[in-house]
Amino acid sequence: MAQKQHLEYRGERGMRGPYPFDQDAIDEIAEDEYGVYLLTHEADDDDSVIVVYVGRGIIQDRLADHLDDEKKDALHFFYKPLNDEDDGFREECRLFHQYGKRRHLYNKIHPSVPKGSPRNHPRCSERGCKGEPD
Numbered sequence: 001m002a003q004k005q006h007l008e009y010r011g012e013r014g015m016r017g018p019y020p021f022d023q024d025a026i027d028e029i030a031e032d033e034y035g036v037y038l039l040t041h042e043a044d045d046d047d048s049v050i051v052v053y054v055g056r057g058i059i060q061d062r063l064a065d066h067l068d069d070e071k072k073d074a075l076h077f078f079y080k081p082l083n084d085e086d087d088g089f090r091e092e093c094r095l096f097h098q099y100g101k102r103r104h105l106y107n108k109i110h111p112s113v114p115k116g117s118p119r120n121h122p123r124c125s126e127r128g129c130k131g132e133p134d
């Protein structure tokens, strides 16, 4: 896997973690808990926490999916429960931008607008971003 220059975790209000990125820890999360999450690793040169992936959805399901894919080299995860899909979208956009978008994250695409949103729903919560690839 091509090495990316991941950015350091800054601490996020309401974010729970770190938890070890394994099935036991994932099983501890409430089954239908919705929100955003971060997959993290440690920097090579020191032990600082670096963010490798940003996501949202039913947290337990999404994390279990990641255990099976290429993000499994993550060491820890963090998550933040949220009440609805618009909050989740806004928060995922913010984190996606904060941690360097596709340039610094393994995320391949910009966070998507929640399904069923009106046509004029903003494509991103961040000023100046229209949800475009970069």
Ligand SMILES: [Zn+2]
Pocket (backbone or CB within 6 Å): 093, 097, 110, 123, 124, 125, 126, 129, 130, 131, 132
């Ligand atoms: Zn954006």
